[in-house]
Amino acid sequence: xxxxxxxxxxxxxxxRQSLLTRYLLIVLGAFLFIPIIIPLASMLxxxxxxxxxxxxxxxxxxxxxxxxxxxxxAEAGKMEGLTPEEIDIRIRALADQxxxxxxxxxxxxxxxxxxxPEGAAGYEQWTADSAIRFMKASINGDPFTVVSFLGKExxxxxxxxxxxxxxxxxxxxxxxxxxxxxxxxxxxxFAFLAAVSLLFFMHIRKRxxxxxxxxxxxxxxxxxxxxxxxxxxxxxxxxxxxxGMVEQLKVGRLRQxxxxxxxxxxxxxxSHDLRTPLTxxxxxxxxxxxxxxxxxxxxAVSVLEHKTEGLGGLIDNLLxxxxxxxGRYQLSLEPQDVLRLTRxxxxxxxxxxxxxxxEADISLPGAPLVWKVDREGFRRVLDNLFQNVVRHAAEGRYxxxxxxxxxxxxxxxxxxxxPGLNAGNGHGAGKGAGIGLAIVxxxxxxxxxxxxxxxxxxxTRILIYESNTSDGxxx
Amino acid sequence: MTATLLYIxxxxxxxxxxxxxxxxxxxxxxxxxxxxxxxxEAQNCDLVILDVMLPGLDGFTVGQRLKKSLPALPILxxxxxxxxxxxxQGLQFADDYVTKPFHPDELTARIEVLLRRFGSIETECLPxxxxxxxxxxxxxxxxxxxxxIALSGKQFHIFHYLLRHLNQIMxxxxxxxxxxxxxYLEGDKTLMVHIRYLREKIERNPAAPEIIxxxxxxxxxxxA
Numbered sequence: 113x114x115x116x117x118x119x120x121x122x123x124x125x126x127x128r129q130s131l132l133t134r135y136l137l138i139v140l141g142a143f144l145f146i147p148i149i150i151p152l153a154s155m156l157x158x159x160x161x162x163x164x165x166x167x168x169x170x171x172x173x174x175x176x177x178x179x180x181x182x183x184x185x186a187e188a189g190k191m192e193g194l195t196p197e198e199i200d201i202r203i204r205a206l207a208d209q210x211x212x213x214x215x216x217x218x219x220x221x222x223x224x225x226x227x228x229p230e231g232a233a234g235y236e237q238w239t240a241d242s243a244i245r246f247m248k249a250s251i252n253g254d255p256f257t258v259v260s261f262l263g264k265e266x267x268x269x270x271x272x273x274x275x276x277x278x279x280x281x282x283x284x285x286x287x288x289x290x291x292x293x294x295x296x297x298x299x300x301x302f303a304f305l306a307a308v309s310l311l312f313f314m315h316i317r318k319r320x321x322x323x324x325x326x327x328x329x330x331x332x333x334x335x336x337x338x339x340x341x342x343x344x345x346x347x348x349x350x351x352x353x354x355x356g357m358v359e360q361l362k363v364g365r366l367r368q369x370x371x372x373x374x375x376x377x378x379x380x381x382x383s384h385d386l387r388t389p390l391t392x393x394x395x396x397x398x399x400x401x402x403x404x405x406x407x408x409x410x411x412a413v414s415v416l417e418h419k420t421e422g423l424g425g426l427i428d429n430l431l432x433x434x435x436x437x438x439g440r441y442q443l444s445l446e447p448q449d450v451l452r453l454t455r456x457x458x459x460x461x462x463x464x465x466x467x468x469x470x471e472a473d474i475s476l477p478g479a480p481l482v483w484k485v486d487r488e489g490f491r492r493v494l495d496n497l498f499q500n501v502v503r504h505a506a507e508g509r510y511x512x513x514x515x516x517x518x519x520x521x522x523x524x525x526x527x528x529x530x531p532g533l534n535a536g537n538g539h540g541a542g543k544g545a546g547i548g549l550a551i552v553x554x555x556x557x558x559x560x561x562x563x564x565x566x567x568x569x570x571x572t573r574i575l576i577y578e579s580n581t582s583d584g585x586x587x
Numbered sequence: 588m589t590a591t592l593l594y595i596x597x598x599x600x601x602x603x604x605x606x607x608x609x610x611x612x613x614x615x616x617x618x619x620x621x622x623x624x625x626x627x628e629a630q631n632c633d634l635v636i637l638d639v640m641l642p643g644l645d646g647f648t649v650g651q652r653l654k655k656s657l658p659a660l661p662i663l664x665x666x667x668x669x670x671x672x673x674x675x676q677g678l679q680f681a682d683d684y685v686t687k688p689f690h691p692d693e694l695t696a697r698i699e700v701l702l703r704r705f706g707s708i709e710t711e712c713l714p715x716x717x718x719x720x721x722x723x724x725x726x727x728x729x730x731x732x733x734x735x736i737a738l739s740g741k742q743f744h745i746f747h748y749l750l751r752h753l754n755q756i757m758x759x760x761x762x763x764x765x766x767x768x769x770x771y772l773e774g775d776k777t778l779m780v781h782i783r784y785l786r787e788k789i790e791r792n793p794a795a796p797e798i799i800x801x802x803x804x805x806x807x808x809x810x811a
Binding site: 380383384387388390391392393394395396398399420421424428452455456458459460462463472473474475476478513 | 598600601604605608640667668686687688689690691754755756757758759760761802803804805806
């Protein structure tokens, strides 16, 4: 029933009620059901009967028992002072009125007179004994029996008897014949009640499921979409709370994006502000270098040049690392031939190595080695590692890049003959390398790769391989 | 032929220094302090050097607009932002990328490479060791003998590609894919065979090549 109300535009009175109220209404309906529904059923039955058989009286030929009785008494009253013949005539006439009945009368001497049909009385001569027997047999029996003494006030001792089969008498009056109807009706009402309860719960269930679906659904930004608030009941409250939560999430997301954007801009500006003077310094150093300088001056310029370069790299690494770890650098992992990437990176570093007098020993097979990496990210890893070699292991005059194998796993090996990482306690090696290697560490982990640094007798060996054991994004 | 460079840089000190350096290197430099009039000014230029952080229109927007209307104009991006941040975005339209602070000589070298790649400086005659290469006429002359060297199609393509990337090391994959136009297959001997024939034609001593240098494990290089 509740469902029908919700169709309207404006929520009806019922729709505004809480679930509890509506449920209580159903329960109340069920309680009121029994005292109301049974009389209602009888009434409906009677009305239906009336509607279907308007001439009920025709069916009830003789009327009810009391009617027949009083009519018979009245007839008996009219027999005052009649001769037996006249009484016979009247009885015959009455027999026509009651075609189904057995009639007889007994005169004042107790003799049975007219019997219709013959032998209806059962006794020829009535005695006190037979009269009592007859009466005893007749009380509440079938046929229905009416005994009337003749004459006004029924004063005579003669009497007349009417016997009607009860079936004739009760033909259409009965509640008995309506019982299946009422049972059926009550059953129907129970079924209706059950259906209403079921609908009530199905409706609740449907709305809960819809809410659940809405919660698990995500839009482009990974947030659930708000749901339509249909009613002001408990689930309606839940829906509105849910919508409020979605709204808060949206606001939060927006603020987060704004903050990230701000952070990124801040870093960009910071980078710009740091590098611009560095570029100017670099320019002036370049100019200075072409001026006539003493050897000491030349050396100073060269040191300054190196330091500016290092500082530039450091700024880049520092800011890149900040961006990366704050999740601003999105890696797109795709299957790539890492040997090819390595060769390309080595090709761009080769002139630098030549300048520094570093011998490059590169032996990578032509067959591709496909790992799932981010192109720029992998380049960055190599750049940082190669940069490190140039900056901290140039004195070894060697860089080796080759493909190794261990337990059936391919390993990219980068080797130098510098002082080694451990050697540089407090000296340049360990310190400056920190942030660059932190980037290497971060990027490799994000790409599902692992790395290992081995200190050699002379130099450092770096091994890069797929980490299929741990959180392996690269598998 | 002097190449004209359009240089867009808002910082006065850097701008003065870089344009001075480039002019000293023999280029004609048009220096703009903002990207607003970049498109008009770029019409007769051979290369654009673009700073990313500009007042008004940022370098990315200017670069994208330039590339759209003048696709044959090489763009060199100068950035003072973090490389990892800009590199992907920048290289979608820029042809090369230099991060500040840069070595002035490196900038010149990159400009040279770009101009050569885009064919803006086709010198009449490019001397490479004992060869004279007439790029426009596709002619190679041996200075020792005065004889012209005839190369087959693929040999010429390879040599031309390496000359376009003069002083740069090109990997085997890069050369193969540029010349053959298909992806390089592992252990493909085709390139090696062609290089061998090419050397036989141009090198004084093919067993000890001077022009086409083998960079072991990486690829090849031609140096001027």
